[in-house]
Amino acid sequence: MTTHLGLDIGGTKTEAVVTDEHGAVISLHRVDSGRGPAGVVGAALLAAEHACAAAGTSAAFVDSVGVGIPGAISHGEVRHAINLDIEQFALADTLAGYWGKRPVVENDVNAAAVGAWVLAGDGPRSMAYLNLGTGLAAGIVIDGKLWRGARGAAGEIGHVSVDPAGPTGPDGLPGGLEAYAAGVGIAMASADGRTAAEILADPSSDNARNALFFGVASAIRILVLTLDVEEVVIGGGVTRLGPALVDGVSSQLGAWAADSAFLESVDLPARFRLLDTDAPVAAIGAAMMGAGRG
Amino acid sequence: MTTHLGLDIGGTKTEAVVTDEHGAVISLHRVDSGRGPAGVVGAALLAAEHACAAAGTSAAFVDSVGVGIPGAISHGEVRHAINLDIEQFALADTLAGYWGKRPVVENDVNAAAVGAWVLAGDGPRSMAYLNLGTGLAAGIVIDGKLWRGARGAAGEIGHVSVDPAGPTGPDGLPGGLEAYAAGVGIAMASADGRTAAEILADPSSDNARNALFFGVASAIRILVLTLDVEEVVIGGGVTRLGPALVDGVSSQLGAWAADSAFLESVDLPARFRLLDTDAPVAAIGAAMMGAGRG
Numbered sequence: 001m002t003t004h005l006g007l008d009i010g011g012t013k014t015e016a017v018v019t020d021e022h023g024a025v026i027s028l029h030r031v032d033s034g035r036g037p038a039g040v041v042g043a044a045l046l047a048a049e050h051a052c053a054a055a056g057t058s059a060a061f062v063d064s065v066g067v068g069i070p071g072a073i074s075h076g077e078v079r080h081a082i083n084l085d086i087e088q089f090a091l092a093d094t095l096a097g098y099w100g101k102r103p104v105v106e107n108d109v110n111a112a113a114v115g116a117w118v119l120a121g122d123g124p125r126s127m128a129y130l131n132l133g134t135g136l137a138a139g140i141v142i143d144g145k146l147w148r149g150a151r152g153a154a155g156e157i158g159h160v161s162v163d164p165a166g167p168t169g170p171d172g173l174p175g176g177l178e179a180y181a182a183g184v185g186i187a188m189a190s191a192d193g194r195t196a197a198e199i200l201a202d203p204s205s206d207n208a209r210n211a212l213f214f215g216v217a218s219a220i221r222i223l224v225l226t227l228d229v230e231e232v233v234i235g236g237g238v239t240r241l242g243p244a245l246v247d248g249v250s251s252q253l254g255a256w257a258a259d260s261a262f263l264e265s266v267d268l269p270a271r272f273r274l275l276d277t278d279a280p281v282a283a284i285g286a287a288m289m290g291a292g293r294g
Numbered sequence: 295m296t297t298h299l300g301l302d303i304g305g306t307k308t309e310a311v312v313t314d315e316h317g318a319v320i321s322l323h324r325v326d327s328g329r330g331p332a333g334v335v336g337a338a339l340l341a342a343e344h345a346c347a348a349a350g351t352s353a354a355f356v357d358s359v360g361v362g363i364p365g366a367i368s369h370g371e372v373r374h375a376i377n378l379d380i381e382q383f384a385l386a387d388t389l390a391g392y393w394g395k396r397p398v399v400e401n402d403v404n405a406a407a408v409g410a411w412v413l414a415g416d417g418p419r420s421m422a423y424l425n426l427g428t429g430l431a432a433g434i435v436i437d438g439k440l441w442r443g444a445r446g447a448a449g450e451i452g453h454v455s456v457d458p459a460g461p462t463g464p465d466g467l468p469g470g471l472e473a474y475a476a477g478v479g480i481a482m483a484s485a486d487g488r489t490a491a492e493i494l495a496d497p498s499s500d501n502a503r504n505a506l507f508f509g510v511a512s513a514i515r516i517l518v519l520t521l522d523v524e525e526v527v528i529g530g531g532v533t534r535l536g537p538a539l540v541d542g543v544s545s546q547l548g549a550w551a552a553d554s555a556f557l558e559s560v561d562l563p564a565r566f567r568l569l570d571t572d573a574p575v576a577a578i579g580a581a582m583m584g585a586g587r588g
Contacts, residue, residue: 126444138520147436149522150420156519159556161512163458172554218455225450226432226520228443260466262453 002063003055006287007044008108008280009033009069011083011134014043016051017283018062021291023118027054028280035085040069041094048099065103066290067091068111068282072152076105083134104290108282109155110146113139114294115285116233116275124230128155128223129275132216132238135170136182138223146294158182162218167211177222180215183237200241212238213248220253220272221263235275246274296357297349300581301338302402302574303327303363305377305428308337310345311577312356315585317412321348322574329379334363335388342393359397360584361385362405362576366446370399377428398584402576403449404440407433408588409579410527410569418524422449422517423575424566426510426532429464430476432517440588452476456512461505471516474509477531494535506532507542514547514566515557529569540568 001020008015014033018026029050034043044067052058059065069091071081076092096102106114113129116139120127129139138155140147147154158178159171166175167189179185186196186208199208220232239245250269257264275281288294295314302309308327312320323344328337338361346352353359363385365375370386390396400408407423410433414421423433432449434441441448452472453465460469461483473479480490480502493502514526533539544563551558569575582588 124444140521142436142441147521150418150524151522153560154520154522156522156560157516159554160516160519162456164456165459171556173550173557222454222516222520225454226448226516227434227441228445228448228450230444256467260453262450262465263467266447266450 002291003057004287004291005048005052005059005062005065006283006285006290007048007065007067007103008111008282008286009040009044009067009084010108010282011070014047015280015283016044016047017280017287018051018055018057019284019287023115023284023288025280025284027051028283029054033084037086037089037094040084040086040089040091041098044095045098059099059101064287064290064292065095065099065101066111066286066288067095067103067105068108068286069105070108073105073107074152076102078105104286106286106289107152109137110139110148111285111289112235112282113141113285114146114288115281115283116235117141117144118284118288118293119279119281120233126227126229128227128229128232130216130219130223130232130234131236132181132234133236134183136178136185136219138219140227140229141294142227157219157222160222162215177215177219180211181219181238186212196238197240200238209244209248213245213252216245216249217252217256217268220249220268221256224266224268224271230271232272233275234272235277235281239274239277242274296585297351298581298585299342299346299353299356299359300577300579300584301342301359301361301397302405302576302580303334303338303361303378304402304576305364308341309574309577310338310341311574311581312345312349312351313578313581317409317578317582319574319578321345322577323348327378331380331383331388334378334380334383334385335392338389339392353393353395358581358584358586359389359393359395360405360580360582361389361397361399362402362580363399364402367399367401368446370396372399398580400580400583403431404433404442405579405583406529406576407435407579408440408582409575409577410529411435411438411588412578412582413573413575414527420521420523422521422523422526424510424513424517424526424528425530426475426528427530428477430472430479430513432513434521434523435588436521438588451513451516454516456509471509471513474505475513475532480506490532491534494532503538503542506539507546510539510543511546511550511562514543514562515550518560518562518565524565526566527569528566529571529575533568533571536568
């Protein structure tokens, strides 16, 4: 059996899995993420060591390694991973020095898109993975291949505006999807020092919830009308709202379809679903990208 | 030398070209389009006969045939080509009966996308062709292949809304790109019986022109942020505005970049251009799709 090590380095947790060649998880280990290059590498080594040990192997013996991490990635180098206090760092080279093999390094949303696609099994040949985390971005899989774009920037729909009179987002522009449906935008709009999680958990936060539903529904509409992907799979911290999120978004999509025969024909409510929030999709995707898939 | 016949059946004109294997035009012939299945076929046969004769060949002797036509296309059958008075028609089968060879039939915007990509030569490996005609839609070429979407509906961005308080478009919803930047939307917004061409040619139509610039700039922003295509190539009747359109759209894109470091980094003004309006892109693209490209 071949084994593949995959890591998901997030702002809070660093998660490592060992998978088989189909992406089935053999072992999983989570540790708190570190900060800065040394902290990030330390947490990655620790998580990898424990996951490998639980699978009866080591980083030196697995067949491949892949790593998902926020930021702009180019040739194994990470830039602008602000949540991790990394401005620029040669992550692949550094980890290769410890593991004796060079990992494939990929943006975490793209890694999660590949992971979601692998988990869907004999599912769709095209998919958009919409990540609602601190920021908002999508990973795009077409014919089973990740589409990164001409400059590695495909899926940056957080900066698409759906209302010139909408709230100003972290990018400085009004009405961007990130202003409605990402943690940073939700907290900015509230402006009372609470986190997005606190705001959304408050039953009196009707405005914030309705803005969230509008933003997510708009993101689905943009992804399906532009790309006609088979389905939009939604992950990230905001999905902890669960059925309330599905109901609110479906209601907005249904209202559009009621006014437009065209939108009704596209059947947007049937074309999105929430990812199981406990599934380590980005780590699985990273493992599969290390193995040459995606 | 191999020769390929390509047809572009539009609401006004039916255009036929004979090209070589690289898509270089050997001959071209235009006739007025007919209406209904019989009229459409008659015009196609006439245009093809003249273009072939001028190239010293005939439909029976060219190596392949491709046809671009508005509407939803499936297995050579055309549906909902409203401008041509066609509800449902087996176009490929019918033309095969006359030509002795079955044409590849493709949606005209998709055919034009392939044509624009062929004309770009050793150009971008990804491109969106944005058609501003009676309607608004995009054709998407990724890695040199047309991406039709899971259900053949990729590029239907005319129905993406960029303003919930915007003008109602032909799809019944407010703020869709088609309401700002397609002939049908421009005429609807004016509501004085003039055509879009008449409205845009009127120097006092500042509102219509500014709405057009906003709509086209929004379409470019959506296509580049979602797909990160190398470039957006714009064609269709509305592009007859020429430099005024480029200036107006660039000005809107520049205003966004001035307010947002992120948008500035994407450099949208450098990523669109108008197609030469006289180039028979859809016919060339149809010829190349008949030859198995795209």
